[in-house]
Amino acid sequence: MADETAVEATGLEKSYGRVRVLAGVDLNVPRGSVFSLLGPNGAGKTTTVRILSTLVRPDAGRVRVAGFDAVRDRRAVRRRISLTGQYAALDAEQTGEENLRMMGRLSGLSRRRARERAGELLERFDLTAAARRRVGTYSGGMRRRLDIAAGLVGDPEVVFLDEPTTGLDPRSRQAMWEFVASLxxxxxxxxxxxxxxxxxxxxxxxxxxLDGGRLVAEGTPGELKRRIAGRRLDLTLADPAAYARVADRLGDIAVLRVPDRLLLGVPTDGSAAHVRALLDEVDPDRDAVDRFAVYEATLDDVFLALTGSPAAPAVSTAAAAPEEATDA
Structure with missing residues (x-):
């Protein structure tokens, strides 16, 4: 494995009984980058992370993490990685400082270095003021920050974060995003x-x-969005009958379908000429479309187009800002 590669998986396979969870997954993650694995429920994401972090052995394939084989050299890999799950794994009866010092000692640090490292991380995660409070008194956001701090005591080369902002309020989620970028x-x-x-x-x-145990797409967020369209024309239909009629007319062209909102989305380049042509095509009698708007394509659109399923918990268009909205 080249020095610039942190995680490499080739032909990764895993089955549980007759259920094939992974069916030949290839991954290559450069050092010092943020790599995100997406997929609908049951796609194989958790199994992939467990294999990469040495918790589960693959049935077939080759896995190297931080320069070591994840099957033959598990101890070497574990010394160089950190794995943080969805829920904080902390001792609620100890203080934040005690949790970090304990992790330092378990990681092989001397008492002095464990104390110093705990202080460094408490400051980095803005937890110094709460350092001597019991973790049971922490808010959800504080617990999450301390949990990730605990995973960094050993200064890992690769950090696996499994849904790190689940359950956090918007402000805590924003702070977590800034931290991940800084890492x-x-x-x-x-x-x-x-x-x-x-x-x-x-x-x-x-x-x-990841979908059905196979990688269906990989690239930068921009590359994936351009793969389906740079922009999306969202159509709000007049009634359920109009929705059904237009949805049938669009077929596979529609990259967004939200029946309860009578909403359909189709790729567009965003130009007035293309938007007019699309409207004339899907609504020649001009009685089906109630409203329309042009949006920048999002990863939600990629997810829906390539997996045939909405992203969990649901496809959302709230984050996309419309460029224009006009009555049809």
Whole structure:
């Protein structure tokens, strides 16, 4: 594996009984980057992370992390990685400082170095004022920050973050995004799984989309969005009958379908001429479309177009800002 590669997987396969979870997955994650693995529920994301972090052995394939074989050299890999799950794994009866000092000692640091490292991380995560409070008194955002800080005690080369902002309020989520970006800025590799496509769009240098145990797409967020269209024309139909009629007319062209909102989305280049042509095509009698708007394409659109499923928990258009909105 080249020095610039932090995580490499080739032909990764895994089955549980008769259920094939991974069917030949290839991954290559450069050092010092943020890599996001997306996919619908049951796609194989968690199994992939467990294999890469040495918790599960693959049935077939080759895996190298931080320069070591993840099967033969598990101990060497574990000394160089950090894995943070969806829920904080902390001792609620200890203080924040005690949790970090304990992790330092478990990582092989001397008492003095463990105390120094705890202080460094408490300051970095803005937890110094709460350092001597029991973790049971922390807010959800504070617990999440301390949990990730605990995973960094050993100064890992690769950090696996499994849905790090689940359950956080918007302000805490924003702070976490800034932290993840700063981690990559110091040369640490971040392998991120998330249910928030906006999170991957904002943070990831590269994104891989997993569906049915196979990679269906990989690239930068911009490359993936351009793959389906640079922009999207959203059509709000007049009634359910109009929605059904237009949806049938569009077929596979529609990259967004939200029946309960009578909403359909189709790719467009955003030009007035193309928008007019699309409207004339889908609504020649001008009685089906109630409203329309042009949006920048998002990873939600990529997710829906390539997996045939909305992103968890649902396809959202709230984050996209319309360029124009006009009555049809």
């Amino acid at each position: 990559a800025g110091t040369g640490t590799t971040v392998f991120l799984t998330t249910q928030y496509l906006e999170e991957a769009d904002r943070l990831a240098d590269r994104v891989a989309l």
